[in-house]
Amino acid sequence: METTETTVTFESLVRAEFAPAGTYLNTASNGLLPARTVAALHEAALLRAAGRPLTPLFEDVEACRAAYARLAGVPADRVAAGASVAAHTGVIAASLPAGAEVLTAEADFTSVLNPFHVRGDLKVRAVPLERLAESVRPGTALVAVSAAQSADGRVADLAALREAAREHGARTYVDHSQAAGWLPMDAGADDFTATVSFKWLLGPHGAAFLTVPEDFGGLTPVLAGWVAGEAPWDSCYGPVTELARSARRFDLTHALFSYAGLRRSLELIEELGVSAVHAHAVALADRFRAGLADLGHEPVPAPGSAIVSVPGLGSRQPDLSRAGIELSDRAGLLRAAFHLYNTPADVDRLLAALSR
Template sequence: MTSAILSEPALPRPLPQAGGETKPLDHVVDFPAIPAGWAYLDTAATAQKPHAVIDAITRGYACDYATVHRGVYQRSADMTLTYEAARKRVAGFIGATTPDEIVFVRGATEGINLVAQCWAGTQLKAGDRILLSQLEHHSNIVPWQMIAERIGAHIDVIPLTADHCIDLDAMQAMITPAHKLVALAHVSNVLGSVLDGSRAAAIAHSVGAKILLDGCQAVPRLSVDVAALDCDFYVFSGHKLYGPTGIGVLWGKAELLEAMPPYQGGGAMIDRVTFEKTTYAPPPGRFEAGTPHIVGVLGLHAAIDYVEEIGLAAIHAHETALVTKTRAALAQINSVTLYGPEDSAGIVSFSIEGVHPHDIGTILDEAKVAIRAGHHCAQPLMQVLGVDATARASFGVYNSAADVDALVAGIQRVTRIFK
């Protein structure tokens, strides 16, 4: 299976095409922003968009556009139905009990901030503790620091294992009843390490704490079931799932959302407004003030349809094969240091002795290979790794063995240039 995937520039499962024909996924045809000969290896930052998503966005603006939840005319009513159908689609995609548990936000960052302000900011008190890990994205660190500073709470940090996974044995040993919230990455954006979310949730719940999982890197490549995970909150961004920017999802257990005050005030999130008192709509409406990103939601729906048509298992197998090939090739270069576990999910971070990652990225760009170079919004993790920055290659459905070959050839050129 692995060799079959690596020998072809396409996924093993064909996609339906217009007219009922089938053909393998073509990264040039399905993704118009990827020209032939360009290896785009920065999907962990943002995924390229397939025609299906672009067409849904274009159709939403050019043919079907109207406001939602407000108009009594037919097009507005139709758009409202389409918009809410997307909410139902998202709920099914991640295993939510009801669409009312799905809150549309601008992205995972806003979702985390919403929980920080509306749950932690109202439920935590001075002396309470928040538990994070060493590999978290800044978006899953800074909001909790802001809340902790405001209310006098404390933050503790779970260390990593030798292969750069969150150490759940250490988490088990260090968690106490004083810990009221745990917030962890389901998949690391730097290392690709996959968290055992169910075990992390069980540990958190053993002391009565709530747990939030950052699923930005998980939902594009793993099947996510929030009920099976038994987490309390889950967030992800649409643009990493082959969807548009500016749209994301916060899922929360219904009873938690119901008890939370609104995040922002404005139109649509109210029940009744007078100058004396305002009452708020039930979730999810109370958290969606103002006119929403209507067409972004439609694009997210199309993106979910796209990845599920391919199959998340097929996507994960494809990316795992590319990771395996990449790590095996880079391990043969003495000056290269690899980070993260061998079975990382779609992401390979590395450094080259004596070469700054920005120089690596610049030289690779000359060879039409696009990677990320920097601290990846994870400066505390860089301190743990003992570096200022790393180079990162991250894969998507449009990548092939040829892209890995181009990456490796580019890195070999880097080593020759810097001797």
């Protein structure tokens, strides 16, 4: 009985928040905005238009920090609020000494990689994702990887990676942008993690999070502005005299509207529970994988992932979009991403379209 009631609650919450115009299977690019989030964005815009104090919007930032901390499994004082993964990666890259080795996965998402490359004086080594843990060696300073690969949904073996990193004295940096919201997180097990909010966390663009160790892991807040001060409103002029004693010292100037909306999106994720979202999304992905096998197609192996990518079918994306089915073409791969608002009917409609 409990399972039935839980299912009904999950479905009723989702139905109340989402009404996509067609079959939307492109969360790996952009998540849909819940109705409550759209309403909060509207309210924030009206607040600004009326010239009223924006204090509630700053409160939204702190509510988002606390909610994300709960999802990530770390204290809120280890979470910094920013705008992009690339900016967070840049702060980490700036902390490394010249000549340090950074180990990465081949063809990982650019935001996880490029700041290390543009330094010009780091040794960046790329290996296949499946060989990442075994490739950590003495002298490796940092391992940087996405928890789930953007192009094909493969999920990194983070437990093995952490063990190898500890054995060789390396630190770990994990981008959860394609995982947070459907895949349970344990950010406290890594030195650094980052996440954008506009994919599986169902938020607007312009908000991102960074988690750091209690001792800040040797990072210097090179992008810090007034919001990074211990007393932000006393840090508006001249150099910041005292940086925040928490991870807020790594905050970037807040996109207030984005955080106003994101607060409601994170509330929905918490109401549903990541474990329930995970079970729902992966079940749909597995249904799609089984249907592909019946059609004679073999997706990129990514067991346990909510993302399914099929080689050779990327060219079908424009026709599918015209038919009201939204997916992505990534380097010739047709990428379907299943989230809480998707249903078995969405899977079956896609399979029927692919069979024609």
